[in-house]
Amino acid sequence: METDPDYYVAGVRAGNRKILAKTITLIESALPAHQELTALVMEGLLPYTGKSVRLGITGVPGVGKSTFIESLGMLLTSRGHRVAILAVDPSSARSGGSILGDKTRMEKLSVEENAFIRPSPTGGTLGGVSRKTRESMLACEAAGYDVIIIETVGVGQSETSVASMVDFFLLLILAGAGDELQGIKRGIVELADAIAVNKADNDNIEKAMVAKKAYENALHLFAPSDTGWTPQVFTCSAIQTAGIEEIWGVVCKYCEAMTESGALGRKRQEQALEWMGQLLEEGLKDWFYQMPRIRHMLPELTNAVVKGTITPTTAVKKMLDAINVN
């Protein structure tokens, strides 16, 4: 029965791809009844999660993310791994298509027995997309996928969101006429556990090496992250399948070291608590801003703050007083 949580839990646990896909559709549903069912399904799946390598990959359009993921995915399945690929793309509603919607972009991987490719949910807020992706990731883990790749384009806050749900975050870049022209947003470089200069092939190899050196020097100026990991920089050619093994080797080395030291477990616990805090914040704000009294007051108070006739402190106090919240 499709209203029975056990249907989903048992199906996912058995590695049934159709039921996994249905479970993710359930996770993505905005209907309250579906959300209640999702909560029960997740409860049933949770004991079987956590045993994968969670890899986030970001980069601007054109950097070769799909080709890279196809190459990496084929390498992993050839080594006996089971790979699931998910996407976080809050922009897809706007651009009219999902970044992974076109499965032909991963021709070989999409017909692989041990690969599961799930297009991005279209539309919705980033928070919503992010919740859905996190829970889809857990469902894939419960289905026995031992490498989960989460892809995102560098839009809005999506990289921060993806970085906060994975073990290892990889930034793909291109070498070329002025790296600053790639529009790498401030802050993204600092989220990365590794940077790979893609399309390091043919005439482009030398430029890629120069870019690698430049990023190594730049990263050297920052303090290492809390985990003590210093980000590494690579060159690769996804289309020639060059450098991919080396990058995967570093992901493995990182995860092994972090697992051994206990840091990975702590990182995941912190991510779960942070996620809980964010969901709570969002829930409280949604409730607050939808209250008729607040909706009535907000435009005038916002206007007064913008004009500088009252301070933000006073505006906020008026609103909190109005709902007897403080």
Next chain:
Amino acid sequence: METDPDYYVAGVRAGNRKILAKTITLIESALPAHQELTALVMEGLLPYTGKSVRLGITGVPGVGKSTFIESLGMLLTSRGHRVAILAVDPSSARSGGSILGDKTRMEKLSVEENAFIRPSPTGGTLGGVSRKTRESMLACEAAGYDVIIIETVGVGQSETSVASMVDFFLLLILAGAGDELQGIKRGIVELADAIAVNKADNDNIEKAMVAKKAYENALHLFAPSDTGWTPQVFTCSAIQTAGIEEIWGVVCKYCEAMTESGALGRKRQEQALEWMGQLLEEGLKDWFYQMPRIRHMLPELTNAVVKGTITPTTAVKKMLDAINVN
């Protein structure tokens, strides 16, 4: 009368230093009666605010912030400016003193007629310190100070907080044995509108030039900020008063260009709205986490999320349901 808002408004407007100091003490008070009075005072002062250059300065302890501010302050007063110096330092309660408490560190400036130095409020949350500093800044503007310098040590989120209340954010660093050893936190470099390599004097000049070049190359790899401003890197010697004029020149150039294009006004409006959003978020969360029902539920739910027996989504839903918030 010290319970009359007009006492403060008139005193501040007349440039009375004692009353300005008292007003800031009022702003810093946690007593509800004082906070109500503060709201009225701020309302009276707001029409006279906004006419200063708001400059944020950060850097690790030992980088020479006090000396730099003394040099810059003396330069500005000699040119007829009136300079107010405030500090954001949520760590001061811990370290047992304020970063500006020791006025002898700015010997010359502290006896200047046209300089007003205000030590940091000790203790309190960053949000609280930040609110107080923002409103103190407005009070100083209403008192006729036309350059406000806000100093912070690179602790916790204090730089982000200061960057979000100033027009121009300056990061002081040192050249030396491995810049990464300075402990410059990830993210700070990206907040900076300019970076100054201090202590570029005597034997240190060459090292400072190398550091300058390294940071220039690193900044080159990032996209320019939303305002289109590309951060600049300088060397200076605060103790020898070298390079200070040049840095001030860039601050002025930046503010003039931003004023002319209207970008400064927009930036300040966005800062005010962002601040309003943050205060609201904090207020809602404080209220929520202090509710007896939530305080009762939270430890068990947090524990379950950490152990991985329920998802953050479910934990949050249980809490929001408990207060009928959603």
